[in-house]
Amino acid sequence: MSIATNTGATERPGDFLDDLSVQDSPDALKFVFSGGKLVLRGQALPKSGELKTRPLTPLGTYQGKSVLVGVLEGEVPEGFTLSNVRATYGVLPDDLFGLAGLAHQIVEFHRTHRCCGACASELQKGDPQGGRGRYRKCPNCGLSVYPRVAPAVIVLISRGEGPDTEFLLARGPRQAPGVYTTLAGFVEPSETLENAVQREILEEVGVQVGNIRYQFSQPWPFPHSLMLAFTARYDSGEITPQPGEIEDAQWFPALKLPSIPPPFTSSRRLIDEALGTLSLTTR
Numbered sequence: 417m418s419i420a421t422n423t424g425a426t427e428r429p430g431d432f433l434d435d436l437s438v439q440d441s442p443d444a445l446k447f448v449f450s451g452g453k454l455v456l457r458g459q460a461l462p463k464s465g466e467l468k469t470r471p472l473t474p475l476g477t478y479q480g481k482s483v484l485v486g487v488l489e490g491e492v493p494e495g496f497t498l499s500n501v502r503a504t505y506g507v508l509p510d511d512l513f514g515l516a517g518l519a520h521q522i523v524e525f526h527r528t529h530r531c532c533g534a535c536a537s538e539l540q541k542g543d544p545q546g547g548r549g550r551y552r553k554c555p556n557c558g559l560s561v562y563p564r565v566a567p568a569v570i571v572l573i574s575r576g577e578g579p580d581t582e583f584l585l586a587r588g589p590r591q592a593p594g595v596y597t598t599l600a601g602f603v604e605p606s607e608t609l610e611n612a613v614q615r616e617i618l619e620e621v622g623v624q625v626g627n628i629r630y631q632f633s634q635p636w637p638f639p640h641s642l643m644l645a646f647t648a649r650y651d652s653g654e655i656t657p658q659p660g661e662i663e664d665a666q667w668f669p670a671l672k673l674p675s676i677p678p679p680f681t682s683s684r685r686l687i688d689e690a691l692g693t694l695s696l697t698t699r
């Protein structure tokens with residue numbers, strides 16, 4: 417039996433409200449990071465007062481509770497562990513996993529924007545009451561910087577019809593052993609999303625595609641992407657893996673797929689939805 421795909425797990429929950437003025441309180445949800453990793457007690461967030469942090473950054477409210485993010489002061493105390501945010505999928509409940517992604521992006525934004533890129537002065541936190549959201553500003557030259565979101569396209573390429581359908585899947589050097597996935601890459605300056613789809617596929621596997629169709633989007637806070645998911649149909653060319661980027665790429669029969677990424681990924685959802693359209697039962 418297949419597990420339901422759940423790309424929504426990386427989103428902020430629907431009833432989360434941005435509010436940059438919330439205060440710490442005993443029942444607040446606090447995401448505390450150390451060295452870019454989330455501090456957990458067992459499988460839960462630390463409780464109020466359990467950890468000493470640098471000043472907290474407000475994120476908003478969720479189910480009537482304040483949500484804040486902060487950086488741990490000092491060493492990780494006994495009884496607590498550090499975890500990559502991505503590895504907390506299935507450990508934290510989905511709503512908290514989504515908020516952890518937001519918290520991680522905001523804490524990383526502040527950590528990596530200490531100085532002005534134009535004049536090298538120290539940046540300050542922007543005024544949360546100013547109506548401009550989260551940003552940092554330069555007191556010297558006035559430059560404002562905002563948390564970035566990097567658009568990336570992810571594409572399921574297919575050929576053939578019905579039960580003879582095949583998917584072009586590939587694996588890179590960083591993929592888990594044996595796992596094949598859809599192709600993906602960042603959008604470059606001046607590109608449309610369709611340009612990016614065609615360029616990435618040509619670069620990575622050397623084939624031409626057409627009939628590019630947008631399917632859905634997924635926040636991917638590892639560290640700050642927005643995945644834009646497409647399907648495309650094979651047009652021409654022989655598979656030629658890009659050295660250094662692609663270890664192997666193959667056409668796989670839709671009825672006989674290799675190991676594919678886990679259920680909270682865009683790649684998995686693209687494949688599952690395509691299989692659903694074909695009314696095939698494969699796993």
Ligand SMILES: [Zn+2]
Binds near residue numbers: 534535536557558
């Ligand atoms: Zn400046």
